[in-house]
Amino acid sequence: MRIDTAAGSILCDPWVNPAYFASWFPFPDNSLLDWETLGDVDYLYVSHLHRDHFDAEHLKRFISKKATVLLPEYPTSQLEDELRELGFKSFLKTKSDEVHELDGGLKVMIQALISPTDGPIGDSSLWVEHDGVRVLNQNDARPTDLTRFNELGHVHAHMLQFSGAIWYPMVYELPEAAKTAFGKQKRDRQFDRTWRYIDDLKADHVFPIAGPPCFLDDTLWQFNDIFGDEGNIFPDQSVFMAEYAKVGGTNGIVLLPGSVTTLSDKSAETTHPVPVDEFFANKQQHLEEMRERKAPVIAAEKASWRHPEIDVLGAMKKRIEPLLEESLYMAQGVGGPVRFDLTDSFGPDGEIVESIVVDFPGKQVRPYADEKVRYRFKTGRALIEHLIHIDEGDWVNSLFLSCRFSAARIGQYNEYVYAFFKCLSEERLQYAEGWYDEHEKAVEAEDTVLGDWTVQRRCPHLKADLSRFGIVDGNVLTCQLHGWKFDLPSGRCLTSVGHKIRAEKTAE
Numbered sequence: 001m002r003i004d005t006a007a008g009s010i011l012c013d014p015w016v017n018p019a020y021f022a023s024w025f026p027f028p029d030n031s032l033l034d035w036e037t038l039g040d041v042d043y044l045y046v047s048h049l050h051r052d053h054f055d056a057e058h059l060k061r062f063i064s065k066k067a068t069v070l071l072p073e074y075p076t077s078q079l080e081d082e083l084r085e086l087g088f089k090s091f092l093k094t095k096s097d098e099v100h101e102l103d104g105g106l107k108v109m110i111q112a113l114i115s116p117t118d119g120p121i122g123d124s125s126l127w128v129e130h131d132g133v134r135v136l137n138q139n140d141a142r143p144t145d146l147t148r149f150n151e152l153g154h155v156h157a158h159m160l161q162f163s164g165a166i167w168y169p170m171v172y173e174l175p176e177a178a179k180t181a182f183g184k185q186k187r188d189r190q191f192d193r194t195w196r197y198i199d200d201l202k203a204d205h206v207f208p209i210a211g212p213p214c215f216l217d218d219t220l221w222q223f224n225d226i227f228g229d230e231g232n233i234f235p236d237q238s239v240f241m242a243e244y245a246k247v248g249g250t251n252g253i254v255l256l257p258g259s260v261t262t263l264s265d266k267s268a269e270t271t272h273p274v275p276v277d278e279f280f281a282n283k284q285q286h287l288e289e290m291r292e293r294k295a296p297v298i299a300a301e302k303a304s305w306r307h308p309e310i311d312v313l314g315a316m317k318k319r320i321e322p323l324l325e326e327s328l329y330m331a332q333g334v335g336g337p338v339r340f341d342l343t344d345s346f347g348p349d350g351e352i353v354e355s356i357v358v359d360f361p362g363k364q365v366r367p368y369a370d371e372k373v374r375y376r377f378k379t380g381r382a383l384i385e386h387l388i389h390i391d392e393g394d395w396v397n398s399l400f401l402s403c404r405f406s407a408a409r410i411g412q413y414n415e416y417v418y419a420f421f422k423c424l425s426e427e428r429l430q431y432a433e434g435w436y437d438e439h440e441k442a443v444e445a446e447d448t449v450l451g452d453w454t455v456q457r458r459c460p461h462l463k464a465d466l467s468r469f470g471i472v473d474g475n476v477l478t479c480q481l482h483g484w485k486f487d488l489p490s491g492r493c494l495t496s497v498g499h500k501i502r503a504e505k506t507a508e
């Protein structure tokens with residue numbers, strides 16, 4: 001998205017090339033826009049390092065290096081480092097939640113979220129004000145609430161995510177019926193969260209953005225929401241409009257690549273390159289044409305993945321064992337061995353050629369020894385070879401988001417598994433461990449009363465204020481921010497491993 005004002009233009013997250021092992025493509029296709037012109041901007045805002053927001057190739061080729069980068073305040077310097085490497089030289093290092101005044105009366109504020117589960121350790125939203133018109137590009141960030149933005153005055157345009165952007169539940173080795181049920185639950189939750197944010201901000205106009213991606217490789221094609229599958233987590237903008245209407249929403253505006261909205265404090269006038277309804281009515285055909293156009297891109301990427309000469313076990317040992325040694329919270333949180341079955345294909349199909357165990361309690365990476373494991377991933381050996389070859393320190397922002405794997409687990413979801421595999425570098429690991437340490441202390445501190453129960457005030461998941469987000473039904477507390485549930489008499493988290501809550505029945 002590009003925001004043009006009389007005081008300058010801001011280009012936000014220009015993503016064009018496929019991300020995550022050529023799995024995700026932007027849909028509708030935006031590669032045919034005039035990027036020479038669009039890239040000639042005053043400011044660049046890259047919300048975070050996920051590859052469907054940070055497109056290195058595109059930034060390098062098309063975006064003016066004279067642009068000043070509006071940088072979120074992140075705990076690690078990786079975003080700045082990577083942008084500098086691409087040739088950007090001018091940076092405005094913003095302070096989270098603080099308004100910065102730029103030339104010509106343009107005001108910006110970036111709210112940075114920095115928990116280990118926010119994007120690749122960091123996600124952000126951009127607020128912009130010019131001439132009394134305010135815009136919030138919330139993107140795919142998930143702040144606990146939008147209070148900070150509300151405080152700055154009525155917002156006229158709210159851009160936010162509404163669709164899924166993860167591998168759950170599709171990659172799980174589950175019976176189809178269970179997968180559909182979990183997918184449907186997730187799809188509903190995504191919309192509920194979106195309605196809550198919209199209701200929080202009460203902007204004049206709402207723009208569904210930041211997804212969904214489309215999947216053009218044959219092995220992933222079924223993830224596109226074109227088969228009437230109610231468990232598909234990637235509903236598109238036209239579904240958003242239909243669902244939004246059901247809850248009374250009348251102010252949604254869908255943008256296609258090339259659409260332009262002229263926004264004032266009184267109105268929003270939008271022009272489109274083609275009628276939106278007509279475009280989505282022909283979605284399948286657009287996707288099929290895109291699949292054909294992009295086939296050579298996918299083939300070229302695939303040709304670069306195999307490095308059979310790499311000793312995968314040796315390289316994983318070298319990289320992961322020192323981190324296992326240093327990890328307290330995450331290693332303990334994972335709590336068991338994680339097995340990687342590596343196949344001879346580019347995904348979970350094909351023959352298993354090697355099995356490796358990352359043994360968290362034993363602090364070792366070793367060959368699988370016919371043992372019982374709680375978590376198992378199955379993927380192509382070539383993909384791991386490639387990650388090692390490019391020295392990738394975040395396997396979530398590469399392998400897992402690619403969806404080119406299958407997974408099985410005994411028991412509940414364990415966020416520490418994924419937190420650890422996004423921290424395969426000293427800097428990231430230290431940061432995440434420190435965060436969990438502080439977090440533990442913070443959630444311990446205060447109490448609140450909910451119905452008959454006195455519970456810790458902050459949610460054991462990501463610190464949401466339970467006096468606001470907590471709902472008690474019988475003995476179960478649900479935190480509405482991400483829907484996690486807790487059994488109050490035992491304190492047990494019913495959604496994920498660990499994350500016990502402190503709760504006591506208030507005396508009658």
Ligand code: FES
Binds near residue numbers: 459463479481483484
């Ligand atoms: S903060 Fe995520 S469920 Fe409570």
